[in-house]
Amino acid sequence: MAAGGKTIESNPSLPKELSFDYLKKITKNFSSELEIGKSPFGSLYKGIREDGGAITVKKLAENSPLSADVIFEKEVQNFMKDEHENIIKVVGYCREGRRKTVKSNRKYIVTDITETLLCYEYLPMGSLHDNLVDESSSNIDWGTRFNIVKGICRGIQYLHNLEPKPIIHLDLNPQNIWLDDNMVPKIANFEFARLFGKEKTHMNTKSDVGSVGYMAPEYLHEGEISAQSDIYSLGLMILEIATREKNHCGSDERHARKFVDEVSRDWRNKDVIMFEYPDLDVEGLNQVKTCIDVGLQCVEIDQKKRPSIEKVVKMLGLPSN
Structure with a gap:
């Protein structure tokens, strides 16, 4: 299934770069009905692909205890090539700059942000x-x-x-x-x-x-x-x-x-x-x-x-x- 110009299935051994719009779509705009967990680092969502398959999408919080850069390096780069039955598999990620309207001192301003999302295999039994x-x-x-x-x-x-x-x-x-x-x-x-x-x-x-x-x-x-x-x-x-x-x-x-x-x-x-x-x-x-x-x-x-x-x-x- 195409996303950001790449197919999820094209190379199963490496995480795929996915677009923010695609992840927004498969989580129904990160809706509460598809939210499956929270942590200090962000929220977890079930992403339902067009083929009916599912992935877990972690949307990192802007006020996370660790920077998105640090988490991205630890979670994706360290596990891009290595797989083990008892280690969660990273299947995709998103690092995409966007413009966002935020309120500051009673005024609304447009600022540049980088959305960072990590995608894992979906495990139906939870934690x-x-x-x-x-x-x-x-x-x-x-x-x-x-x-x-x-x-x-x-x-x-x-x-x-x-x-x-x-x-x-x-x-x-x-x-x-x-x-x-x-x-x-x-x-x-x-x-x-x-x-x-x-x-x-x-x-x-x-x-x-x-x-x-x-x-x-x-x-x-x-x-x-x-x-x-x-x-x-x-x-x-x-x-x-x-x-x-x-x-x-x-x-x-x-x-x-x-x-x-x-x-x-x-x-x-x-x-x-x-x-x-x-x-x-x-x-x-x-x-x-x-x-x-x-x-x-x-x-x-x-x-x-x-x-x-x-x-x-x-x-x-x-x-x-």
Whole structure:
């Protein structure tokens, strides 16, 4: 389908440059009825193409915490050629200058702006967060939950081992894990991601950007970031998925120690796991126990005690990449 002089299907391995008018059309002028999510960086819309197919369109907010240039570089340029089953696929983008009328000091003026939009594959099941907090989430069987855990781990392993520079996501949480119609998880939203060279394993930043309740303590309090920052966030998600309990965390307790302590107290006993999962066989019960153990190792306050993603993958019985 033509858009901006290019066809969406012409080269499936690279994101396509799409026109603003085309994206405006397939989202019905970015209508509320097609809005499927919001973030500090913009709004997400379902875009319905003329052939009936769908894509997800992220329209970046003008007052986004990060500039459109930064987000564009992180989300598009870093993933233009690389694909992985557990990383969201960028299928298109728009960087287009427009003239817009705005109100300033009680007067209307015409100003030049650059619209920046990112387009992803459309995933009908929404985010992991949507499925975890939904009333029907308890109906998600253990096999599906375990596959979600394994898929997230594969995605993180891929990011942490990218050549020539690994990528640290820095905002791993259930809202940034999207699920396809087969409940395959895909890591999304790389606004805060950082590139690390082989010679660099730690970095300090003055800003503690990320999601409340999923930020590693050393990142939250010291601004120190490393691959272990992602491991901490991963551990919290594994615990949520395995226990079917939500990490409810307020602004005064941003790294979820209360939730971690409750899991450590209540879920280390095999009798508790058998009570919570009465229909599982021995293999399934051992998988739950392994996930609890792995998750608790990942959320150690001392980052040196957290396992690497390679060790996490090994403990879960996954083949190494």
